[in-house]
Amino acid sequence: MLSKFSNEEIARLLRQVAAAYSVKGFNYFRIIAYDKAAETVEKSNIDIKDLWDENRLVDLPGIGKSIAEYLSQLFKTGHVRHFEEVFKGLPKGMFPLLDVSGFGPKKAYKISKQFKLYNPQTVVSSLLKIAKSGKIARLPGFGKKSEQDIIEALERFRQGQAKQKRMPLPYAFATAKLILEYLKKNPLTVKAYPLGSLRRMVSTIGDIDIAVATKEPKKVIDWFLKYPKTNKIIEVGTSGATIYLNTGQQIDLRVQSPQSFGAMLQYFTGSKAHNIHLREYALKRGMSLSEYGIKKINARKSIKTYASEEEFYKAVGLPWIPPELREDRGEIEAAQKNYLPDLVGRSHIRGEVHVHSNYNLEPSHDLGSSSLTELLKVASLMNYEYLGISDHNPSISKHTENGIIDILKKRKYKFEQILLSNKNVRVKLFIMLEVDILPDGQLALPEKAFNYLDAIIVSVHSSFFLTKEAMTKRILKGLSHPKAKILGHPTGRLIGSREAYDADWRAIFDFCRLKNKALEINAYPDRLDLNDYMVKRAIENHNKLIINTDSHQKEQLSLINYGISVARRGWATKNDILNTLSYQEFKKWLTG
């Protein structure tokens, strides 16, 4: 019987092992190794269990032979004997305390041991009582102040304050953009950038961090505090400030002098894993990196500062690495060999084909709200050469087969009429459909209806919980129709509300490559599906991808930028993305 463990549970377990080793005084670097492995697992956006299924655990940075072996044991038997050994003799109550801010392994152990806190369920409330009775201040190494800190930390923890939800990238980005524009209105702002996961365009964002280069930090901070949508000023210092907006979003500002801006921008852009790797790399070459600049190790010289990231990376001996790649997924090695991919960008995109119009064909799912004419106009403004309209298929429960055929015939005629009356719009049209793949793999469209379509996107919109085998078979069957050219939002995940469904992605990717089908990168805010990791895998597998917005109104066509950032995070170049092709080339692929 195989056990199912979420990435979160596995990460927690690895952290507990690290904590146990720490308490027992094992080699410091072994502790670090487990912490790093935990971090990798937690940040991974594919199920670790799926990787294990494919024998790819050791592909993850920080997971080597031993830990892979232990995890394998975990999946097979539900527990790891070695870990149980490691935990022996430690009070079980110490582990929940690790999640309380201010508690590390040593403090958690010392206190839970001292007060015999063996029950993980009750440890927090028990300790709170103990702290309030003044027993902690009497322990060696503790005082009145630390006792008070512990009480406050435990109370905050009980209220679950740490559980702030991350938001999909497009919402955070829209907010950040407004603030950046506001900051740039001030002439004292030399440069302004988003930081952290926002700058790396990660698909979910926690807090919004922003950096400004200026010679007048105080004046820029004052300007920031006057941002019109500010609800509350949380913190003000000499190097930055924190505010809450009316929406409840937290915004952190950091200011730095222009001549030192490069190292600071680099450091706060992260990721943590990228920075650690970069520092190790630099260290071997005699340099010590920090957010302030670079020190030569032997020279005892003062620190050297850098105005830009380009200069900073150059000083380390590397070309500048685009923020989207800074995840320690091989980018430092690639930079070193000068093999960094030439990433796809907005200027390469020449059209898209997953757009819903308001043409009412009584669809199975929601209708769009913009007309074909409106959509073509926006596409034209975006300099697109082509646009594919892929409304949902007519509902099969409400119509007969002949009824559906008739609807599509009329739709094609209508669309062609609209094109004739819009001769000034040069955007070429593909008449398409997004067709449901039914649970048995059949397409929700009668064969004769295909005569009125250039091509179709196929997608799963129901019965998400089939077995892995059944889901794989279903998708492959749906994709095998000659006119089915694109697998829409391939994994079906909805950020924050639905996990990807279980399927054999290796088999699906291989099928798509052999049959010349495309995998979609769906740019809709809570989809962003495929995700960056899957994009990278698809590219390594020589698959073709297409970036679409799944727009349901004309304004959403601009969401393409978020699809592009997913592609960039997956190391995609122009050649990996089909809708960078010219109209003629693209048409050949789509209808060929």
Place this chain on the structure above:
DNA sequence: GCCGTTTTCGGCCCGACTGTTTTCAGTCG
């Protein structure tokens, strides 16, 4: 325990903050 174009052995990111201490351990990002 992980990792590798100076190494399969011998290294392993950096700085800040805090509280309880007289020089540092533990925690955090």
